[in-house]
Amino acid sequence: MDRDKILLTPGPLTTTQRTKLAMLKDWGSWDSDFIAVTARVRHGLLDVIQGQASHVVVPLQGSGTFSVEAAVATLVPRDGHVLVLDNGAYCKRAARLTTLMGRRCTVLGFDEAAQVSAAALHDALQADPTITHVVLVHCETGAGVLNPLQQVADVCAAHGKGLIVDAMSSFAALEIDARKIRFDALVAASGKCLEGVPGMGFVFIRKAILDACAGRSQSLAMDLYDQHSYMEKTGQWRFTPPTHVVVALAEALLQFQEEGGQPARLARYTRNYQTLIHGMAQLGFMPFLEPAVQAPIIVTFHAPGDPRYEFRAFYEAVRARGFVLYPGKLTQIETFRVGCIGAIGPDEMEQAVHAVALALQDLGIESGAPAV
Numbered sequence: 001m002d003r004d005k006i007l008l009t010p011g012p013l014t015t016t017q018r019t020k021l022a023m024l025k026d027w028g029s030w031d032s033d034f035i036a037v038t039a040r041v042r043h044g045l046l047d048v049i050q051g052q053a054s055h056v057v058v059p060l061q062g063s064g065t066f067s068v069e070a071a072v073a074t075l076v077p078r079d080g081h082v083l084v085l086d087n088g089a090y091c092k093r094a095a096r097l098t099t100l101m102g103r104r105c106t107v108l109g110f111d112e113a114a115q116v117s118a119a120a121l122h123d124a125l126q127a128d129p130t131i132t133h134v135v136l137v138h139c140e141t142g143a144g145v146l147n148p149l150q151q152v153a154d155v156c157a158a159h160g161k162g163l164i165v166d167a168m169s170s171f172a173a174l175e176i177d178a179r180k181i182r183f184d185a186l187v188a189a190s191g192k193c194l195e196g197v198p199g200m201g202f203v204f205i206r207k208a209i210l211d212a213c214a215g216r217s218q219s220l221a222m223d224l225y226d227q228h229s230y231m232e233k234t235g236q237w238r239f240t241p242p243t244h245v246v247v248a249l250a251e252a253l254l255q256f257q258e259e260g261g262q263p264a265r266l267a268r269y270t271r272n273y274q275t276l277i278h279g280m281a282q283l284g285f286m287p288f289l290e291p292a293v294q295a296p297i298i299v300t301f302h303a304p305g306d307p308r309y310e311f312r313a314f315y316e317a318v319r320a321r322g323f324v325l326y327p328g329k330l331t332q333i334e335t336f337r338v339g340c341i342g343a344i345g346p347d348e349m350e351q352a353v354h355a356v357a358l359a360l361q362d363l364g365i366e367s368g369a370p371a372v
């Protein structure tokens with residue numbers, strides 16, 4: 001079979017043929033056609049969060065982490081103090097890059113099976129007035145937990161602290177309305193729920209704080225203030241743009257709008273999620289999270305308790321049937337993950353569950369039930 005495998009991974013993910021076909025052309029970075037594509041993408045991205053009045057959007061070359069790092073370095077003064085709300089692997093990554101950027105960083109830890117707590121944030125801000133910024137990961141892709149963005153944003157606003165949101169795996173799928181939620185920066189990327197290809201991130205920055213960001217970044221390439229000023233002046237990217245990624249994202253944004261925008265995308269991913277959970281339950285598999293804290297983005301399952309289970313063999317057996325799973329990212333217990341996002345629907349999810357059933361048969365495993 002030379003058909004593309006379906007990626008049940010949280011980026012890169014499965015894209016439509018239309019999005020792939022958009023990349024079959026070369027573009028000059030200075031050419032007016034490409035400048036128009038960049039402008040269209042920036043406008044379309046701001047529309048997703050109703051942010052035209054309050055925010056600018058700054059695209060940046062690289063994977064999503066590049067944009068998180070750039071946001072921290074651009075927004076937080078060198079003598080600033082960042083509090084990271086930590087309930088998983090991507091939170092820990094944000095804390096690490098904050099420290100490497102030379103900013104003082106404090107981590108407020110939570111269980112990786114639970115949401116972070118806005119009440120605990122309130123107490124922490126009360127206890128330490130030197131904190132200037134808070135970092136929140138909206139959907140913690142490590143386990144799949146949905147964190148309480150609105151509550152955290154309200155606490156930050158009440159205390160006058162800057163909020164930087166890593167919304168990488170939630171943007172365009174879960175509602176984020178800049179008119180209701182106050183944040184200084186929100187970061188996402190091309191190859192997640194917008195269903196573009198990977199290669200660029202983008203950061204929404206609140207207009208009111210933009211000017212104060214000049215000169216804060218110690219990096220040339222990752223300075224979002226400079227990137228934004230140059231783009232405003234010329235319409236061009238400051239350094240070589242990922243041209244094919246940008247045109248693919250423009251095409252993906254069109255399809256996002258045609259589908260019905262964020263509510264329609266959330267509805268499709270929720271159907272994917274329900275099909276997955278239901279089918280896997282019939283095979284005996286147990287999700288790691290309580291449904292109340294689970295985002296319909298990526299699901300962590302306990303590994304089967306059967307001694308014949310081994311992730312690599314299981315992965316290969318599912319892969320042989322055309323579906324690519326994702327390893328677990330939890331430190332203590334053995335798990336694997338299945339993404340619900342990408343240009344797929346419930347039919348593909350049903351087929352994926354069927355592939356999992358056949359893979360279990362291959363390995364001689366009767367049930368996906370975890371060890372008790």
Ligand SMILES: *Cc1c(COP(=O)(O)O)cnc(C)c1O
Pocket residue numbers: 010011063064065066090137139140141166167168169189
């Ligand atoms: C995907 C993702 C990132 C970025 O990861 P990259 O590998 O750099 O693209 C950051 N945060 C979260 C929550 C993510 O899901």
